[in-house]
Amino acid sequence: MKLELYQIDAFTDELFMGNPACVVPLKNWLPDEMLLKIARENAVAETAFFIDSGEEIQLRWFTPEIEMDLCGHATLATAHCLISLLQYPGNILTFQTKSGQLKVSFENDLYYLDFPSRMPVLSDLPEQISEALSIQPREVFKARDYVLVYDSEDDIRNIRINRAIFDLINLDPGGVIVTAKGEKSDFVSRFFTPQAAILEDPVTGSAHCSLIPFWAQRLGKKDLFALQLSERQGQLYCKDQNDRVIIAGKAKTYSAGFLWTE
Template sequence: MRVPFFQVDAFTSQRFAGNPAAVMVLPSFPDDATMQAIAAENNLAETAFLVLQLGQYHLRWFTPTVEVPLCGHATLATAAVIMERLNLGLDEVVFQTASGPLPVTRSSDGYVMDFPSRPSDIVAPPHGIAKALGVAPMEVHVNQYNYLAVLDHAKTVRDLAPDFVAIAGLDRPGIIVTAPGDDGYDFVSRYFAPAKGIPEDPVTGAAHCMLAPFWAARLKKTTFHGYQASRRGGEIDCQLVGDRVNLVGHCVFYLEGQAEI
């Protein structure tokens, strides 16, 4: 069958920046092996699979190698597809996902996503993390999803050249690195997840669900302007609201067509 296919640059207002996501609009979810094969074929950090069922939008996300429980940029891209292509009258959509209902609202500042917060705890640096990053972190935090390594300067984050094989050997699927911001940003970050088939993710909404509560405690405020310093780069405005994080970003359409599956 042929299904609508979109490729959207998320967390950016300029094409060829931010994080590209594929969005597949399906009548129903095929088996997991088929979705994984499609995501591998698309070869982007994430492919979002969207199904409208009984008046509700159901959403799942796959990297080229695994399904993930939460993805920011592909959710942002899917919201843009719905509100700018499929249903122009909508200003809000709620996705039913493995992480619960995720509302996305269109605003004058872009799209606002309401995601669960992911607090973390400080731990002793795990064995091998300094070798994996190529620099010893000042401190390390962890939750069930990722490590978060705090570095001394934004330039250290920007210049980092990690060992992806060593990172893949850590006991968490990904590692966020962060430092106080420069150039007007509250903080800068990067995200590495080679164990999930993503050596470096260009801009990561889910990582900011961990970054927001961390920097809220450190900076004593709840609203942030962050920059993810990958090669493509991307900006995320985020706000900690209780146990939720609001993430704000723009999208640019790059490719529209049909896929045969």
């Protein structure tokens, strides 16, 4: 079976920056085992599969290991694929996903993702996570992911993870966010997933479902600019809307081609 395959860098306006995602349009759903094999073969953090029936767009996200309940950068990449490459009629997309209905709009080169808010609450830090960190956090919170708050942007840049210890933890489908107030942005972050093929996710839209309400409350503002400080880096334009968050970013197409499943 021949399928279209697009690779798109999300949350950036530069190639080889941001977070790469693969996007595969489908006519009908393939077996989950096949979707996972395709995601594993693509070897990026997330592969998005979608079916556009004309009435709605069904969307699913797979890492090389599991199906995810929510993924920001692969949703942005899918929107870019539909609007910029496949000539989708209109600039508002409605996706049906495991996290419910998600809307994406496109305006002035930015894709605006309307996602659920996940305000983190105070938590204790599991010993194995603490032992895996080169720098200890000042505060610990948790929603889907652990949110570890640090004193400075330098702390976030300098954190190192002991993977041998970190991979003993099972947080499916979550991960560990490290964050601090930014120097040239409102806040910065990095994101790590234990037992994943890719330890550090370059730019994590879904993590900002927790980061946006957290920093909006702490900084006393609704509109925020965020940087994710991975090697590839990413820029996110954020807005807190109480029970929802808006996560906006740009995208660049890296490649377009085909794959064969047999």
